[in-house]
Amino acid sequence: MIVKSPYLKCGGSNSVSGYLRYIGTRERVELLPGNRPPTRKQEQLITKLVKDFPNSQELDEYSDYATKHTKANASTFITRALEENWAAVQQSEGYMKYIATRPRAERLGDHGLFGDEDGVDLATTMDELDRYTGNVWTHILSLKREDAARLGYDNAKAWMNLLRANRNDIAAAMNIPPNHFRWYAAYHDEGKHPHVHMMAWSTVPDEAYLTREGIRKIKSTLANQIFRQEMLHTYEQKSYSRDELVWEARRAIHRLIQEMARSIYTYPEAEELMQTLSAQLETVKGKKSYGYLPKPVKKTVNEVVDRLEELPVVRECYNQWCALQSEVDSYYHDKTREKKKLSQEKEFRQIKNAVIQEAERIRLGEITFEDADLTGHDEPEQGWGESYACWELRQIIRDESLSLADRDDAVEELERLAERGDAYAQYLMGQLYRDGHLLIPDSQKAKDWFTQASGHGLPEAQYALGKILLSNDPEVREPDEGIRWLKEAAAQGNSWAAYRLGKEYLGGEVVSKDATRATAWLTQSAEAGNQYAQYMLGKLYLTGQGVTHDQTQAMVWFGRSAAQGNQYAQLFLERQNEIRPPSVMLAATRLLYHMSRIFENHSLPQSGAGLHIDRKRRQQLREKRIALGHKPNDHEEEQSQGMTMKGW
Structure with missing residues (x-):
């Protein structure tokens, strides 16, 4: 769809009523069959038009004429060139004489004008414009012939309904209150480019103004309506041939995002640039955001993004995104979307701040913790001392092949068992209310059941209670109590509780930062076989944080963690002879994770209709689910496998 919005000045000797009469009464361009050549008069007029108005050579109609010299193409170009340059044309006696003597085709009534109401009085409207002193915009809304025919916009009624339905949006784009907005339009069934001329102005002179952004909004609003069905096909991933590209691209992007999120990369060039950038940031005062950085620092940031774009997974994902975006943009623009370097693509400015x-x-x-994939793995399915009755009910509840009614009955029976004092049943009830698989999530009830189970000395419940009390859920957050229950669980040998305590003392958010205590808790967890604690101890010994620097001891702990499948520990084993800090060696991997989230947030919505939740609200809901114990990717289209960096 093409939208152009020039304006004409009124007042004094300038009158636009002639333009109104012209668009309302001009002939429908004859669609001439065959390849009859242009007349000599047409050729002479085209030569003059191109000389007087060089920009007219940029019109699609001129391209059609230049490609194929026919009488029909010549007529179409002449008409559009005159319309595009009306302000100058009306001052030329020669051009006006040509317009006045052109033959006219049959019309319904005296003219083809329409507006907010039926039965436009041409004389009255022309008189209104003759007395008007403000600017009048002359929008030209054009479609390709094949699009107009396919979508049903090859007649005046369709355009009239479209403009009437969206007149308030057009008024808003022109900064005109709806009650001040005046407009009239006429449909011209032009050769290859049927179009509408729309004159629009405010009843209050000098009130209206139209920016490039306003023109973009008008175009977007109308294109969304015109192409709505085809856009729905794209967003809903129908099986039509033109939508197959969208579907394949979306699947590829999703796959690449998952791969990006769980990839561990060694990329020395990017690491060196990150070290350079970190040194440059030492000299930056104030806000450390891309827009506020000095040019040399911005240059380094761009170089990092350019290096990351060279990674195959990033390059392929970005290529797929560009292809998908171009498919959608084709509904709005005739020009092919220019592919920019990732560092120059405005849609991905967040990558620079990452x-x-x-x-x-x-x-x-x-200090960072590469442990987001432990969610859901830190609470064992079965604990020591679980009663047979509880075990049997748990099997029914977890069996998704059974009917929902049977599983609901098992939950009710489990609750009765918990009320009779079964500690493990109480623990399971806490999980069910926290996770919301069969019960409506209720963090307060989850806390209550975990508290009862913890009172029986069940370490799994004490750990779960500590986590929920440390969550960001304001209904249940009690940090001091959370730490106390974690210590109770750790004292009974729960390695996950000891690991979490180590993290809390390293982070210093809810307890005073204490590297020595953190190391002690991590050591307790690591000696119990916790691979995440083993990995963190390796990093601490490697950097000398909280312990004496000891690379040999670091490699011992990395080795024990890697033996359990920890890929990050394996990375440090493979690069043990390098002298870069761990944070630098992990830089590319961490940035890939951040980029995967940004690509995910900028992928197209799955549906063009229905409920829309904005990105910030979606993130808030996701964080609450995690705080309640859900896996970060619960309810997502696909589950990622292996170690990821979610939750960093």
Whole structure:
């Protein structure tokens, strides 16, 4: 769809009523069959038009004429060139004489004008414009012939209904209150480019103004309506041939996002740039955001993004995104979307700030925990001392092949068992209310059941209670109590509780930062076989944080963790002879994770209709699910496998 929005000045000797009469009464261009050549008069007029108005050579109609010299193409170009340059044309006696003497085709009534109401009085409207002193915009809305025919916009009625339905949106784009908005339009069934001329103005002179953004909004609003059905096909991934590209691209992007999120990369070039950037940030005062950085620092940020784009998974994902975006953009623009370098694509400006944040982490020496995939693995399915009755009910509840009614009955029976004092049944009830698989999520009830089970000395319940009390859910958050229950669980040998305590003392958010205590808790967990604690101890010994620097001891702990499948520990084993800090060696991997989230947020919506939740609200809901114990990717289209960096 093409939208052009020039304007004409009124007042004094300038009158636009002639333009109104012209668009309302001009002939329908004859669709001439065959390849009859243009007349000599047409050729002479085209030569003059191109000389007087060089920009007219940019019109699609001129391209059609230049490609194929026919009488029909000549007539179409002449008409559009005159319309595009009306302000100058009406001052030329020669051009006006040509317009006045053109033959006219049959019309319904005296003219083809329409507006908010039926029965437009041409004389009255022309008189109104003759007395008007403000600017009048002359929008030209054009479709390709094949699109107009396919979508049903090859007649005046369809355009009239469209413009009437969206007149308030057009008024808003022109900064005109709806009650001040005046407009009239006429449909011209032009050769290859049927179009509508729409004159629009405000009843209050000098009130209206139209920016490029306003023109974009008008175009977007109308294109969304015109192409709505085809856009729905794209978003809903129908099996039509033109939508197959969209479907394949979306699947590819999703696959690549998952791969990006769980990939562990060694990329020395990017690591060196990140070290350079972290050093540059030492000299930056104030807000460390891309827009506020000096040019040399911005240059380094861009270089990091350019290096990351060279990674196959990033390059392929970005290529797929560009293809998908081009498919959608084709509904709005005739020009092919220009593919830019990733660092120059405005849609992905967040990547630059992610790079800055990671460089700042390196500069500050912040500790990171590569453990997001442990969610759901830190609570065993079965504990010591579970009664047979509880075990039997748990099997029914977890069996998704059974009917929902049978599983609901098992939950009710489990609750009765919990009320009779069965500690493990109480623990399971807490999980069910926290996770919401068969019960409506209720963090308060989850806390109550975990508390009862913890009172019986069940370490699994004490750990779960500690987690929920440390969550960001305001209904149940009690940090001091959370730490107390974690210590109770750790004292009974729960390695996950000891690991979480180590993290809390390293982070210093709910307890005072204490590297010595953190190391003690991590050591307790690591000696109990916890691979995440073993990995973290390896990092602490490697950096000398909380313990004496000891690379040999670091490699011992990395080895024990890697033996259990920890890929990050394996990375440090393979690069043990390098002298870069751990945060630098993990920089590319961490940035890939951040990029995967950004690509996910910028992929197209799955549906063009229905409930829409904006990105920030979706993130808030996701964080609450995680706080309640859900896996980060619950209810997503696909589950990722292996170790990821979600939750960093």
